[in-house]
Amino acid sequence: MTSIDRGPAATRHGTDFAELSRVIRQHGLLDRRRRSYFVKFAVNAALLAAGWAAFAVLGSSWWQIATAAFLALVHTQLAFIGHDAGHKQIFISKRANDVIGHLHASLIGMSYGWWLGKHNRHHANPNHEDEDPDIQISVLAFTGEQAAAKRGVVRWLTRYQAVLFFPLLTLEGLGLHLAGVKAVWRRQVRAFWLEGALLVAHAAGYLAAVFWVLPPLHALVFIAVHQGLWGVYMGCSFAPNHKGMPTVPAGQRLDFLRKQVLTSRNVRGGRVVDFLLGGLNYQIEHHLFPNMPRANLRHAQPLVQQFCVRNGIAYSQTSALGSYRQVLSHLHAIGAPLRRTKGK
Template identity: 90%
Template sequence: MTSIDRGPAATRRGTDFAELSRVIRRHGLLDRRLRSYLVKFAVNAVLLAAGWTAFAVLGSSWWQLVTAIVLALAYTQLAFIGHDAGHKQIFTGRRGNDVVGYLHAGLVGMSYGWWLGKHNRHHANPNHEDEDPDIRISVLAFTGVQATAKRGLARWLARHQAVLFFPLLTLEGLGLHVSGVKAVWRREVKAVPLEAALLAAHAAGYLAAVFWVLPPVHALVFIAVHQGLWGVYMGCSFAPNHKGMPTVPAGQRLDFLRKQVLTSRNVRGGRVVDFLLGGLNYQIEHHLFPNMPRANLRHAQPLVQRFCANNGIAYRQTGALDSYRQVLSHLHAIGAPLRRTKGQ
């Protein structure tokens, strides 16, 4: 991950985004797509109901591990809807989106208010070394400065972070649960009573169902597989978007268009990838127009790519497997100095 060289063009062309916005609006790509979201609601409801119905029918069986996989898929798809609601992609007004957001966050055991605040800070300054919370992670280093500053266990993890990346993602789900509970306990969210009730209801309902149907050992394995795979799926959906892309050093400022494009990476793959990654594979378009409905992102992509090419702005797009290769290569490179100085 290299720092961005702003160059003279970035300081001269502050109106580029206004020009691009006119193109996007002329094509109607900021118009709401409620019918598309109704289909997504229905598909997710069927997926979630099918998963828990199979769980109840199978009872005490190791086949429940298949159910755990299905529910990990369902939970991530629900989280994608919560993400879209947080960006006001579904309805024009805040209230309807917040209702959907709180509901979907509650279904998966997350704090909507905590996540939304953190995610908005990321969108405001993606890959900014001081201001993006998504690259300030205690167990990983995304810049050389972060790597050399780590001590103890965190330093050992950074040294081997490329190898440990996917295993660490199994803890992502647990981290989301814990961070949400902490934020509500510390009253760092607006709707404290609502969020506390949703998190408590989720935890009580989930644990009661699992331990009622399964013996203790089966229950613990089911929880580990379900939550672990949910964390991996969530991490694999977000990691390709910015990890390994250029960072913005402290004190440096870019115009909005370049700040969003130069730090983001798209993932190619068609409608299957669109579904599996919840539209986040169009990360450049999403960052430029965060309230654009998910179904419109694929239509905006060629317009944005063409605009960037015409204005000399680097536009990064790659395949799904190559995106993970780039992420792991970057993590390996950042950890290399720590491996060379091992024992010093």
């Protein structure tokens, strides 16, 4: 992950983005797509019901591991809807979007208010070395300065972070749950009473269902597989978007268009990848137009790419495997100096 050099093009003001915005609006790509979202609501509800119905029917069986894996996929799809609601992609009304966001967050045991605040800070300054919370992760380093500052066990993890990346993602789900609980407990979210009640209701319902149907050992394995795979899926959906892309050094400022495009990476793959990554594979378009409905992102992509090419703005796009290769290569390179000095 290299830092962005502030060249002559980066000093230009917002006229480029204004021009691109006009093109996007002329194509109607910021119009709501409520029918598309209602279909997603129905499909997700059917999948969630099918998953828990299968859980109840199977009972005390090791086949529940397959149910846990299936529900990890469903929970991530629910998280994608919560993400879209947070960006007001679904409805024009903020209140209506927040209702959907709180509902979907409660189904997966997350604090909607905590996540939204963190995610908005990321969108405001993606890959900014001081201001993006998504690259301030205690057990990973994305710049040489971050790696050098690690100490103790975390320093050892950073040395081998490329190898440990996917295993560490199994803890991502637990981290999301705990961060939400901590934010609510400290009253760092506006609707902390509502969010607290939703988190308690989720935990009580989830644990009661699992331990009612399964004996203790089966229940613990089910929870570990479900939450672990959910964390991996969530991490694999968000990691390709910015990790390994250039960072913005402290004190440096770019115009909005370049700040969003130069730090983001798209993932090719068609409708299958669109579904699996919840539209986040169009990360450049999403960052430029956060409230654009998910179904419109694929139509905006060629317009944005053509605009960037005409204006000499680097536009990064690769395959799904290529994106993970870039992420892991970057993590390996950042950990290299620590591996060379581990005996000193």
